[in-house]
Amino acid sequence: MFVKKRFFRFTKGEIQFSTESGYTFDAIQVAYETYGSLNRKKDNAILVLHALTGDAHAAGVYTSRDPKPGWWDPMIGPGKALDTNKYFIICSNVLGSCYGTTGPTSINPKTGTPYGTDFPPINIRDMVRLQKILLEHLGINKLRMAIGGSMGGMQALEWAVTFPDSVETVVAIAATHELSPLAIAFNYAGIKAIENDPSWRNGNYYSIGQPVRGLSLARMIGTLTYKSHELFKRRFSRNMDSDKGLFLAESYLEHQGETFVNRFDANTYLCLVKAMNRHNIAEPYGSLEKALRRIKAKVFMVGINTDMLYPPDELRNFIKRLNTAGGYGEYREIESYQGHDAFLVDFEKLSPIVREILENTHPETLLNESPSL
Ligand SMILES: CC(=O)SCCNC(=O)CCNC(=O)[C@H](O)C(C)(C)COP(=O)(O)OP(=O)(O)OC[C@H]1O[C@@H](n2cnc3c(N)ncnc32)[C@H](O)[C@@H]1OP(=O)(O)O
Numbered sequence: 529m530f531v532k533k534r535f536f537r538f539t540k541g542e543i544q545f546s547t548e549s550g551y552t553f554d555a556i557q558v559a560y561e562t563y564g565s566l567n568r569k570k571d572n573a574i575l576v577l578h579a580l581t582g583d584a585h586a587a588g589v590y591t592s593r594d595p596k597p598g599w600w601d602p603m604i605g606p607g608k609a610l611d612t613n614k615y616f617i618i619c620s621n622v623l624g625s626c627y628g629t630t631g632p633t634s635i636n637p638k639t640g641t642p643y644g645t646d647f648p649p650i651n652i653r654d655m656v657r658l659q660k661i662l663l664e665h666l667g668i669n670k671l672r673m674a675i676g677g678s679m680g681g682m683q684a685l686e687w688a689v690t691f692p693d694s695v696e697t698v699v700a701i702a703a704t705h706e707l708s709p710l711a712i713a714f715n716y717a718g719i720k721a722i723e724n725d726p727s728w729r730n731g732n733y734y735s736i737g738q739p740v741r742g743l744s745l746a747r748m749i750g751t752l753t754y755k756s757h758e759l760f761k762r763r764f765s766r767n768m769d770s771d772k773g774l775f776l777a778e779s780y781l782e783h784q785g786e787t788f789v790n791r792f793d794a795n796t797y798l799c800l801v802k803a804m805n806r807h808n809i810a811e812p813y814g815s816l817e818k819a820l821r822r823i824k825a826k827v828f829m830v831g832i833n834t835d836m837l838y839p840p841d842e843l844r845n846f847i848k849r850l851n852t853a854g855g856y857g858e859y860r861e862i863e864s865y866q867g868h869d870a871f872l873v874d875f876e877k878l879s880p881i882v883r884e885i886l887e888n889t890h891p892e893t894l895l896n897e898s899p900s901l
């Protein structure tokens with residue numbers, strides 16, 4: 529499946545977009561991709577939401593010379609769990625990212641230089657409100673489904689609360705409505721790794737190169753939380769990389785750090801992990817119960833038994849509270865030794881769950897509808 533990178537741009541004069549922290553952007557760009565076709569009623573759209581360091585390239589390949597498939601390619605396409613013969617799938621890069629949507633690496637029209645640490649504090653709701661503007665631009669008023677893992681799952685849940693009339697089904701995988709204290713603490717260790725690197729220079733590093741040691745260490749810390757005890761044991765045992773004089777477990781971490789600094793930006797990392805840390809779906813409503821009572825969508829949470837960032841009990845507990853508040857919640861679980869990242873690798877286990885949820889919530893076939901786009 530060949531796909532195209534797309535951009536939606538608007539200025540303050542056309543659409544005013546302000547963060548909850550009170551910053552109004554002069555101009556915004558959103559990078560996104562779409563797969564499949566929107567039907568005439570414009571009611572077959574599914575929004576796929578990416579995790580912390582993901583991008584809008586969720587499926588397909590750009591060209592035969594650039595054959596890197598999207599990060600959820602095994603999930604999205606003709607006949608796959610998110611079937612592009614039936615559904616119109618949209619994935620947009622989040623606000624604050626460095627993969628095409630306005631973020632700390634973008635040029636601030638006010639200064640002509642990258643926003644850097646002048647980029648305003650954002651939260652998950654800001655990301656979701658920007659996605660809503662994109663969907664309106666595409667002519668979509670209601671989503672069949674919002675689905676994502678980790679930070680993507682947090683966005684999916686936020687869709688149900690912020691725009692209760694605009695989404696029918698929400699699937700949050702390896703995610704909950706707020707980060708646990710331990711996850712906040714892990715993120716904080718990464719934040720400090722970056723901020724304590726002398727090359728960070730309070731975020732003003734764009735002309736001299738980014739704080740690679742700090743960012744690399746932050747990714748190493750993050751990687752430990754995305755994997756599991758069992759995965760490290762199976763993959764590396766206590767074996768050594770004799771050339772490097774390192775345990776395989778150590779050289780793996782080094783590799784994760786090295787490759788990350790070539791594809792990600794330190795201020796962006798800080799912006800996004802802080803957005804995750806401060807996220808709280810209850811905040812605008814005063815209590816979690818009040819937030820839950822807004823939800824009209826059917827909510828499915830998919831836990832991963834080895835996930836140390838979003839332990840299954842937390843997901844089960846959320847579903848219980850949603851049902852007690854009068855909502856519709858169901859819990860599913862994946863057994864995987866992969867840890868939190870299972871939603872990015874264990875497609876054989878995730879696909880049947882997503883298929884089953886779609887078949888049960890939207891049993892009608894859309895195959896006979898002729899697409900309008
Ligand atoms: C623009 C983007 O790409 S972002 C969009 C997609 N990515 C995401 O959404 C998240 C970012 N990626 C990830 O988190 C992970 O790569 C995942 C979850 C997708 C895949 O996880 P896994 O299959 O477990 O692979 P993981 O990345 O952990 O490890 C494999 C890498 O480690 C390397 N490696 C494995 N063992 C060792 C070792 N002992 N020493 C050194 N390197 C090692 C492999 O060679 C491989 O390298 P490569 O990625 O450069 O090819």
Ligand SMILES: N[C@@H](CCO)C(=O)O
Pocket residue numbers: 579580581582678679754869
């Ligand atoms: N490993 C994924 C998931 C983090 O939650 C990422 O880097 O985005």
